[in-house]
Amino acid sequence: MSNTVLELRGITKIFPGVKALDNVRFDLREGEIHALMGENGAGKSTFIKVIMGVHQAEEGEMFLNGEKVNFKSTRDAQKAGIAAIYQHVTAYPHLTVAENIFIGHLKKRFGVVQWGEMYKEADRLLGELNADFDSHALMGNLSVAQQQMVEIAKALSLNARIIIMDEPTAALTKRESEELYRIALKLRDEGVAIIFISHRFEDMYALASRVTVFRDSQYIGTYNVDEITNADLIKAMVGREINDLFPKPEVELGEEILRVENLCRTGYFKDVSFSVRKGEILGLTGLVGARRTEVVQTIFGVEKLKSGKIFWEGKEVKVRNPAEAMKMGIGLLPENRQIEGLILDWGIGRNITLTELKSYVRGLFIDEKKENDVSKELAERVDTKAVTVFDKASSLSGGNQQKVVVAKALGSDFKLLILDEPTKGVDVGAKAAIYEIMGELALDGYAIIMISSEMPEILGMSDRIIVMCEGRVTGELSREEATQEKILELAMAKHTSEEGGE
Amino acid sequence: MATKSGRTISSVRERSAKSLFLRWEFLLVLIFLGVNVMNISLSSNYLDAYNLFTNINGFLTKALVALPMAYILLLGDIDLSVGGNICLSATVLGIVFNSTGNIWFGIMAAITVGTLCGALNGLILTKYTELAPMIVTLATNIVFRGLSERILGDGSTGGMQKIKWFTELYYGRVGNMVPYLFIFFCVLALVFGLVMHKTVFGRHMFAIGENKKAAAYAGIKVQKVRMFVYTLAGLICGITAVIYCSWMGSVKSNACEGYELEAISMCVLGGISTAGGKGTFVGSFIAIFIVGLLRYGLNLINLSGQTIRIILGILLIVVVLYPTIQDAIKNRKKKAVK
Numbered sequence: 010m011s012n013t014v015l016e017l018r019g020i021t022k023i024f025p026g027v028k029a030l031d032n033v034r035f036d037l038r039e040g041e042i043h044a045l046m047g048e049n050g051a052g053k054s055t056f057i058k059v060i061m062g063v064h065q066a067e068e069g070e071m072f073l074n075g076e077k078v079n080f081k082s083t084r085d086a087q088k089a090g091i092a093a094i095y096q097h098v099t100a101y102p103h104l105t106v107a108e109n110i111f112i113g114h115l116k117k118r119f120g121v122v123q124w125g126e127m128y129k130e131a132d133r134l135l136g137e138l139n140a141d142f143d144s145h146a147l148m149g150n151l152s153v154a155q156q157q158m159v160e161i162a163k164a165l166s167l168n169a170r171i172i173i174m175d176e177p178t179a180a181l182t183k184r185e186s187e188e189l190y191r192i193a194l195k196l197r198d199e200g201v202a203i204i205f206i207s208h209r210f211e212d213m214y215a216l217a218s219r220v221t222v223f224r225d226s227q228y229i230g231t232y233n234v235d236e237i238t239n240a241d242l243i244k245a246m247v248g249r250e251i252n253d254l255f256p257k258p259e260v261e262l263g264e265e266i267l268r269v270e271n272l273c274r275t276g277y278f279k280d281v282s283f284s285v286r287k288g289e290i291l292g293l294t295g296l297v298g299a300r301r302t303e304v305v306q307t308i309f310g311v312e313k314l315k316s317g318k319i320f321w322e323g324k325e326v327k328v329r330n331p332a333e334a335m336k337m338g339i340g341l342l343p344e345n346r347q348i349e350g351l352i353l354d355w356g357i358g359r360n361i362t363l364t365e366l367k368s369y370v371r372g373l374f375i376d377e378k379k380e381n382d383v384s385k386e387l388a389e390r391v392d393t394k395a396v397t398v399f400d401k402a403s404s405l406s407g408g409n410q411q412k413v414v415v416a417k418a419l420g421s422d423f424k425l426l427i428l429d430e431p432t433k434g435v436d437v438g439a440k441a442a443i444y445e446i447m448g449e450l451a452l453d454g455y456a457i458i459m460i461s462s463e464m465p466e467i468l469g470m471s472d473r474i475i476v477m478c479e480g481r482v483t484g485e486l487s488r489e490e491a492t493q494e495k496i497l498e499l500a501m502a503k504h505t506s507e508e509g510g511e
Numbered sequence: 512m513a514t515k516s517g518r519t520i521s522s523v524r525e526r527s528a529k530s531l532f533l534r535w536e537f538l539l540v541l542i543f544l545g546v547n548v549m550n551i552s553l554s555s556n557y558l559d560a561y562n563l564f565t566n567i568n569g570f571l572t573k574a575l576v577a578l579p580m581a582y583i584l585l586l587g588d589i590d591l592s593v594g595g596n597i598c599l600s601a602t603v604l605g606i607v608f609n610s611t612g613n614i615w616f617g618i619m620a621a622i623t624v625g626t627l628c629g630a631l632n633g634l635i636l637t638k639y640t641e642l643a644p645m646i647v648t649l650a651t652n653i654v655f656r657g658l659s660e661r662i663l664g665d666g667s668t669g670g671m672q673k674i675k676w677f678t679e680l681y682y683g684r685v686g687n688m689v690p691y692l693f694i695f696f697c698v699l700a701l702v703f704g705l706v707m708h709k710t711v712f713g714r715h716m717f718a719i720g721e722n723k724k725a726a727a728y729a730g731i732k733v734q735k736v737r738m739f740v741y742t743l744a745g746l747i748c749g750i751t752a753v754i755y756c757s758w759m760g761s762v763k764s765n766a767c768e769g770y771e772l773e774a775i776s777m778c779v780l781g782g783i784s785t786a787g788g789k790g791t792f793v794g795s796f797i798a799i800f801i802v803g804l805l806r807y808g809l810n811l812i813n814l815s816g817q818t819i820r821i822i823l824g825i826l827l828i829v830v831v832l833y834p835t836i837q838d839a840i841k842n843r844k845k846k847a848v849k
Binding site: 311330331332334335336341343348349350351352353354355358359363364366367370373374375381382384385388389392393394395396397398399417 | 518519520521522523524525705709710711714715718721722724725726727728729730731732788789
């Protein structure tokens with residue numbers, strides 16, 4: 010058995026109000042690729058940031074080659090030979106490859122930067138990785154896969170013995186992924202230890218010898234890859250009980266209100282088709298990068314469609330901007346409510362009335378008394394915790410801000426509400442309230458599309474579930490047949506079901 | 512109706528006297544009074560109504576563009592091209608008048624050119640939303656003035672004073688006392704103020720200035736509103752050009768230089784944030800008179816133009832700092848409470 014190079018014990022990291030990591034442990038052996046898996050929000054990224062010294066853990070110890078270490082910053086971690094390659098490459102697009110590689114540790118002699126030496130060294134590293142570009146190329150002109158290669162070269166130039174890769178294959182094509190596997194295996198054979206985070210089972214099987222699973226900020230277990238089955242692994246990742254947080258009422262479904270056929274937006278999604286009926290709650294789920302938000306933004310007219318058809322109440326329609334979508338009767342509650350859903354500096358009343366200002370006009374001017382009274386009623390209908398309708402939206406908690414966004418949608422004459430991650434960043438109490446409102450709206454005959462990454466809420470609230478993976482619909486499940494395992498399988502389906510597709 | 516948890520939300524705004532005194536508009540009124548007191552003490556002639564109106568007319572010509580400028584700043588935009596636009600429109604008025612002999616053609620041409628120039632700004636900025644309004648309008652300002660220079664060279668175009676009624680636009684007075692221009696300005700300001708604070712369009716402007724993304728998600732046609740406001744500014748530039756010609760009787764290519772900065776400083780002094788989304792029209796209205804009358808007063812004691820500029824500049828810095836000062840005062844109070 011080879012040596013343990015990195016070991017973490019009892020790591021607990023607390024953010025205001027949330028335990029992001031709860032007594033987590035992990036160990037990494039020399040020359041090993043160790044997969045780290047878990048659902049969105051399981052704590053993987055936070056864990057990486059603790060290792061890299063971006064976050065300091067409240068409790069727990071970290072040992073590097075048997076010695077206790079305590080990184081105060083990324084620089085400390087890099088000096089100790091640990092490098093991380095993040096999901097979103099953080100590069101300088103206007104600098105050359107070599108400049109990007111050496112930006113943090115320029116080679117200097119007598120205070121003069123040794124460019125010649127660095128370009129030579131960069132080319133050597135790129136050659137080792139079999140790169141098809143040279144160190145003079147501009148970073149911004151490279152593909153994501155090539156940029157990742159630069160990041161790996163950077164890690165090597167720092168003499169990293171431990172490399173952490175956070176979902177590196179999420180944005181890669183199949184061939185690019187295979188190229189990455191080759192590099193990862195080559196590094197492993199040279200004795201580098203790699204922590205590989207991914208949602209794809211395929212990555213894990215191709216690379217890892219062991220896999221550790223986190224769930225709900227906790228350590229679940231570490232398994233040998235050739236000893237665990239797919240099903241067991243999924244169970245480990247999702248296996249929690251669903252309580253009755255979800256007051257989903259039985260609703261008699263009405264006629265179809267929206268149907269989309271073969272929606273396509275180049276570079277984002279392709280062949281997306283589904284429909285939703287009055288009184289129905291349609292769950293739209295998938296992992297990060299499934300392009301769910303992009304699909305509904307297109308339906309709402311925020312982004313342009315390349316091809317495909319949208320039918321509203323049976324008639325084909327073109328939606329050019331949100332105003333048109335709203336006129337038809339579609340309301341969208343954006344995921345990023347602080348930026349897209351609310352004007353934080355305004356009172357909640359003005360926020361609520363913004364979409365339907367015209368209905369408060371008497372003569373030429375806005376009737377502010379009527380405006381305030383209506384917004385008060387709407388705010389009360391969703392049980393907003395506020396003193397007056399003039400309370401600034403920024404003064405409310407995340408959950409109550411979301412309620413204001415819901416109230417805003419209720420003020421309009423919508424028939425279909427699209428809720429993008431409605432409970433993201435919302436505490437349990439407010440969550441329950443939002444589910445209750447959703448149930449009531451369905452009873453009132455609203456059609457609802459709910460985008461969510463949270464399994465319990467998708468399973469608890471949806472009549473029907475559409476699963477997406479990397480811009481494609483990979484499956485549709487009815488409320489009865491849906492299980493967490495089935496959803497997760499579909500959410501990771503693309504690359505197992507599409508062998509040889511490229 | 513109360514909420515399920517029995518909570519009620521009030522829809523009545525509490526107005527405390529304290530918050531009124533802390534408001535910027537209140538301070539502006541004080542400054543306005545202060546300026547007047549200073550002017551009265553400087554010159555016994557100051558309160559002579561006829562003279563006063565003569566002077567007010569002078570700065571109201573500049574102040575006309577401050578009205579749409581308030582909208583533009585409210586949107587989080589800026590328009591540095593108004594000076595060039597007025598100059599070009601006035602030039603066209605003179606040229607068309609002199610070549611056709613008909614002042615009406617000149618007026619129509621000036622207003623058309625002004626509006627088109629404004630629309631051009633709007634078109635560029637809404638078509639290419641990634642461009643910075645400051646740079647684009649700085650460039651169009653140079654283009655507009657350059658065109659005027661191209662047309663006029665070192666010379667000028669004039670002769671408008673031969674048309675009696677045309678000069679009356681600027682010099683005419685009701686009852687030989689209150690200038691037409693003053694009345695026109697007040698009516699226009701009232702309309703601008705009501706639209707800004709009382710209508711859907713006004714509220715949409717505030718929303719865009721605060722948060723363009725949220726405004727778009729709320730179904731507001733952000734680019735349409737911007738296009739309209741820039742075009743409106745162009746229209747007012749055209750009108751200003753007409754009044755300028757009525758006033759001066761001739762146009763040179765350096766006419767109306769610096770009007771844009773004067774208009775912007777009036778708005779900013781009035782409390783309209785250049786970051787967009789904040790401010791009141793009343794504030795700008797008072798600020799227009801503060802700047803105008805302060806200039807007049809400092810003129811009365813024969814201060815040089817340069818010195819007046821320095822004083823106005825310092826005043827602007829204080830204004831921009833005011834919210835920071837206000838926050839500091841509030842925080843100190845909070846600490847004291849703790």
